[in-house]
Amino acid sequence: MxxxxxxxxxxxxxxxxxxxxxxxxxxxxxxxxxxxxxxxxxxxxxxxxxxxxxxxxxxxxxxxxxxxxxxxxxxxxxxVKRLQKSAFKLIMSGHPCHAKTCPTEKPCTLMKIAKHLGVGLSPKPLEKLERDIPEVVDFGFMFYFPYRCVLCGRCVHVCRTQNEGKPLLTFARRGFDTMVAFFSDPGENVEAKCRSCLACINICPTAALVLKADERKTA
Amino acid sequence: MTAPEHLVTEEEEKAIKAELPEIFSRFPRERGSLIPILQAVQGRFKFLSPGAIREVAKYLDLSSSEVYGVATFYNQFRFHPPGKHEIKVCMGTACHVAGGDIILENFERKLNIKPGETTPDREYSLERVACVGCCALAPVAVVDDHVIGYMQPSKVEGLFVQFEVQREKEKREKQAKESAG
The missing domain is CATH 3.10.20.740 (Ubiquitin-like (UB roll))
Structure with a gap:
């Protein structure tokens, strides 16, 4: 100690x-x-x-x-606060969420951070980032919402751990276009394997990864 | 984003897969070979098919998703098979200033695909390229290795009319040949 x-x-x-x-x-x-x-x-x-x-x-x-x-x-x-506030605002400029429509358990991680820092959820005075990414991506049995994603990388990491260094999730593209992508190996029963794991969905702080069956969060 | 598996037929994947071992044999079986292998595969087939990505992963003992992640990071790699007509729109500085993005958007809307993609009928593929080396003609598009300078939205329309006429002509010639033979 x-x-x-x-x-x-x-x-x-x-x-x-x-x-x-x-x-x-x-x-x-x-x-x-x-x-x-x-x-x-x-x-x-x-x-x-x-x-x-x-x-x-x-x-x-x-x-x-x-x-x-x-x-x-x-x-x-x-x-410290100044650095944290600017980092938070940079994250929020690419995360156009609204407390009303957010499907996470409230308060979500971002709300907690905003409250702690004493700032709102808008990125002001920074601009909202226009990203050339799709509204929603179909990962087979789950949906991925790029606009909700803050690219923290937790899901990619847990997927790697769960699959002994061979993740199914990865970061695709780069820069402002970076997204999480799903790419399966051949001959795998991906759906059964993933359904019994769900580590990525559970660790996502912003409900960017959602099971298709979870209608409340896919809306 | 998942790869466009629907564009590549099973036969094509099989044909690609058959040639891959020879390409792989030229590279050491280690992580560092990933990008050179991807380059060689694309050099041969002009794009990276989902099947090829999986085979590369298997060869290097990586997960397919990692290979996909690396490949998408670089602008150099394509995931769609080239179309019969390859359209490249220049986004170099001079073309950008002269409104190259408007030309690109015209193509995007006309073909209903994004840069880097191929139309479902495999007729056209669209790409954005950096300078093609004739800035004086900005904005420039390159269609099947044919440089078109001073591009305008009306020229985009004209181009497709030309292709349409050409296709009609080929069809008629074919029919004429068939009826003659």
Whole structure:
């Protein structure tokens, strides 16, 4: 066990954890989207989990730093908030959702983050991003809604873990056109295999992946 | 986005599959060969069929979806078989400034496909390309290796009328030949 100080409060946490995990398991919320515990290397792509660590010149993504004894961490400085707010607004500029039509269990992850940061769900003053992507894609037994997707990559990762390094889900295309795609291997009973797993659907924070049978969410 | 399996017939997939082992044999069986193999396959068949993607994955012990992900990342790879007539619309700087996107949109609407796709009847395929090297003629389209400069929406219409006339002519010649023979 090591001792760290978060926002002036001393807490005892297990060694080998990331700062993000340590804070979350002690009831200190740090916004995050792409973090998954079993990932070998943190993705650090959502840019939401910034914290300030004493002795470091600039805020760092807390999912990339392991706890050390005596670490002094602040999660609520203006600089941290500023970085988190701009990252959040960039995500929201490509996620034209409305609380009213959103099919996720409310409050969804994005709403929680917005509330924590004290901002709305609109990307203002940033513009809404016009993306050349389809409204909905048929993955066979499930639907994928590219506009709901924030490309956190959790589904691609869990699919890789579930299939021993051979995922069925992948990122296709690039840049603003990036989408999650589904491509099966030959001779597989994909539907039976996937129906017994559903890890991707369960881990999606924005209900971008939805079982076809789930009518409430496919509307 | 899933690949357009409906465009490629089973016979075509079989023919492609038969030639793949020879192509694969030229490359070491390792992850690093993925892109060179994809390039070689596309070099031979002009596009990457869903079956070919699966075979490449099998050869390199990757999942098909990973191969698909890598292939879609690069603009160089096509997933639709080329059409009988290949239409390329230039999106280089000069053509862009001269309204190349309007020309592309005209083709898109006329053919009801997007760039990189082929019409279901396999007659036309549409592509956006970077500079074709004759900026003075902007906006430029290349139709079956024939450069058309100063493109205009009306020229798009004219082009398809020409194709239609040509098709009629071929049909009549064929009929004439048949009745003569």
């Amino acid at each position: 090591v001792q760290i100080i978060v926002n002036g409060k001393s807490i005892e946490v297990e060694e080998g954890q990331t700062v993000l995990e340590a804070c979350l398991s002690n009831g200190i919320f740090i916004p995050n989207l792409c973090f998954l515990k079993d990932r070998e290397h943190p993705h650090a792509s959502c840019r939401l989990c910034f914290v300030e660590i004493e002795g470091r010149p600039a805020p760092v993504p807390s999912c990339t730093v392991n706890v050390e004894d005596g670490m002094v961490i602040r999660t609520d400085t203006p600089e």
